[in-house]
Amino acid sequence: MVQLLAENGLLTRAELARRIGVSRAAVSMTVTRLIGDGLVVESTEAAARDQSVLGVPLTLNPLAGGAVGVDFAHQSLRVVIADLAHKVLAEDSRELALDHDAREAMDLAAALVGELLGRSGLQPSGVLGVGVGVPGAVDHRSGRPTPSSISPSWVGLDVAGEFSERVGMPVLVDNNANLGALAEVVWGAARDFTDVIYVKVGPGVGGGIVLGGQLWRGATGMSGELGHMTVDETGPMCRCGNRGCLEVYVGLWAQLGALRPVLGGRLDQAELLALAQGGDRRCRRVLADVGTTLGKALANVCNIINPEAIVLGGEFAPAFDLVSGPVREAINTFALHLAATSVEVVPSQLGERAEALGGVALVFHEGVGLATPADRAVRAAAK
Ligand SMILES: [Zn+2]
Secondary structure (H helix, E strand, O other), rough: HHHHHHOOEEOHHHHHEEEHHOOHHHHHHHHHHHOOOOEEEOOOHHHHHOOOOOOOOOOEOOHHHHEEEEEOOOOOOEEEEEOOOOOOEEEEEEOOOOOOOHHHHHHHHHHHHHHHHHHHOOOOOHHHEEEEEEOOOEEEOEEEOOOOOOOOHHHHOOOHHHHHHOOOEEEEEEEEHHHHHHHHOOOOOOOOOOOOOEEEEEEEEEEEEEEEOOOOOOOOOOOHHHHEEEOOOOOOOOOOOOOOEHHHHHHHHHHHHHHHHHHHOOOOOHHHHHHHOOOOOOHHHHHHHHHHHHHHHHHHHHHHHHOEEEEEEHHHHHHHHHHHHHHHHHHHHHHOHHHHHEEEEEEOOOOHOOOOOOOOHHHHHOOOOOOOOOHHHHHHHHH
């Protein structure tokens, strides 16, 4: 029950009973005990906010602690601090150079974590863990970013060990697209779904898979690497060493490369989007082509995973209106009928915040360690 509240933030007694599969009376008895222990509280604030919910929502006691999420993106880092009731207490971001050094980025992030903890009022001893997202696939057995990472200085680093030394807290590490997926399920566009594919299109193309409400990593953490699906084995070289991966056709560099001959070399993503939204036929065509190619790849994924929802995120999310039509059409054309008709294509609701929020969600999903008040007492005694 504590784990369910940690993962979901707010749940009523009736929802807890349904999810655990026990009677309402049994849930009520346990809830009364957990409220008595100070681990669970009734959230009158949430009840007042959403009067459509029947019953008083319960949360973990926000005073009992919280978690930190850190996202290292290609050119920025973001830190989010949230309490156990999933309320964001503090959040900020910093720019990173395109060719940033990973260790310097970790120094900067650790300083920001310290600053935001001070602002949030959460004591460092109350932080259950730090969930860190890194740019690129992570070997889940070692926690180290793999050579296909889009930022080379991260490759092979013991990120959990090194960042934990800097912040003095337990650290969990994952690919930031996986964290984006988790965040959209916990906080964002996929809240009503449990089987979800999250796609992040930017300079790199990444993805995350959530099945049954839990992140699906596969044997070594490589699941969701949609960007390296082979589209044409004789196509252009990809940074992973293969030819013709999806990323070389739909990633940001491909979009800008297609427009360079007609719009010049200084075009950037913001301009591309502004021009497309202003009606420029060339930019709209490039985004539509990207949607079609991406949709074909996603149709294959739909046939294998049969998700309920596909969330389009990353720097791509603001272009949703221009790409979602072609994506939808390609899925309808290329996926099996029942797989195509059962999937919704939705825009990310969390935008550039998704991955850092996912870091917080990762701690609540996998690193909580507060199953009972006794466990917490043991943890506190160990400090
Ligand atoms: Zn590749």
